[in-house]
Amino acid sequence: MSTAQDQSARVYDAPSNNWVYRLLPKAIWPYAQLARWDRPIGWELLMWPCFWSSALAANYLAEAGALPVRVFITHLLLFFIGSVAMRGAGCTYNDLVDHKIDMAVARTRSRPLPSGRVTRLQAKIFIVLQALVGAAVLFCFNWFSVVLGIVSLVIVVIYPFAKRFTDWPQFFLGLAFSWGGLMGWAGLTGSLSVAAVLVYIAAIVWTIGYDTIYAHQDKEDDALIGVRSTARLFADDTKIWLGGFYSVMGVLLAVAFGLAGAGFPAYLGLLAALVLLAYQIIVLDIDNPTQCLALFKLNGKVGLLLFAGLVLAIPFA
Template sequence: MTISADHTDRVYDAPSNSWVYRLLPRPAWPFAQLARWDRPIGWQLLMWPCFWSSALAANHLARNHELHGWSFAVQLLLFFLGAVAMRGAGCTYNDLVDHKIDSEVARTRSRPLPSGRVSRLQAKLFILLQALIGAAVLFCFNGFSIVLGLSSLVIVAVYPFAKRFTDWPQFFLGLAFSWGGLMGWAGLTGSLSLAAVLTYLAAIVWTIGYDTIYAHQDKEDDALVGVRSTARLFGDDTKVWLTGFYGGMILLLLFAFIFTGVALPGYLGLVVAAGLLTYQVSVLDIDNPTQCLALFKMNHPLGFIVFLGLLVAIPFA
């Protein structure tokens, strides 16, 4: 999409046919853009580790005849709401931190802050509103999960600065974005397990992989303004690194499934996911930004397939 004189209230790299522009009043558009409501892929990728871990815990509890289906369903709804709210707050915070950098990068200078459509004070107040919604969701969980959730805020606060001091900001994103791999299990059981830790680690390496693909869109601008990333670090060796990260993700989830005693449908979902990851690596052209974005977005249906396999595997009867 290209910015024109008639579309100065849009964002360059966001779809122009989003529900945001059809249903929300025009004054709300900049705030929806700050929260990335017009680009749902972010909260979707944040949500899937929560759903995977929840479904693993549900499999474990059902095998011991301790699963309450209603509690499981409510937890999934809470994670959906929390993912939307906290991803929005995180994106707004990230835009505040990157205000000057975004004004120097072609893909991001049309965002609400660098374009002047939202002030820094308005952005800070919007963060507070979204954080309050996220807090309301968090406090619906058990005490252990609340403490666990609050402990992730340290990582969330550090992530936007990572691109300034390390070539591995995608690792810090993984630490933050994958926290649901712990939260899902804790929410249903009030504790952690080896399966939950393995799910968390799997989600971390998955995040490094897909966000490296995403970062290849900006590598030229990033080099000009001094922003560091695994895309710049890996360069022409990106496919080799992705093979390692994606292979590690599948192996870690495989062991998590085994330790939990997941039934056959869960493994079938994992096989399909492995096929999609293999496809991403095999066709990737790191110099084609359009393809990089499409492959990055492929990870949403991949996350759903893993969850669906785990869901079908739960012995509800």
């Protein structure tokens, strides 16, 4: 394949040095792009609430001397696999729903469906395959978690249509992407708690914040084709809104940590994460798409800092 042909098989805003393009056969590239394997930040952001909630539950159980360490580690591995699979299935479904919209947006028209490199039937089959992996992971958990996971599919189905009927599609994304805030706790305890619900709500407002930054990349195209978003809604007041969202996130997580009996390192991790979020607000230029994408990706490190603090706080026997 020539260099020109090779580049035509890429997606506009995906990193060209990703392992997908170095290790996978070119015939697989369109499916990897549908699942966003070449953009890992998506599954990371889906995974972190799962990890936070599971680590918080581990803190709670360890205080009572009832932490099954092997189970905790196994759950982290399952959440990783499930996040990659379900994020991929969700993105493929979203691309099917947004097929015509993606053709009208400069950043997305190079994706496999609008560019014609994958048919709608092929994409539907790929969704099923990814969903089967997700289902296999889900059924490794207790039955309460299985039911909880199935309930989340209602939100997943609704989300791609939200940009058509509300200025707050990021809220619906938050409802779906933050579900792990409930799943992690449920996986280890077989129940829910106020702490887990607070983690879920905190993750929702975090998602609204980072996806607002992301949406500023497309606001001009979105305005032309009538797609709604919090980026368009907040406009020049975006920094004020972000400050509010991230402040609420910090308070909710601090209360959740206290309710679960998390130790001092958890609060240090929270403080470090909030500093990184504050940095995003300070430097944000909503008219610079390249910077918006970079700041959006920085949230992967926010998730890592919170998780690291919670793990370091676990009083392992």
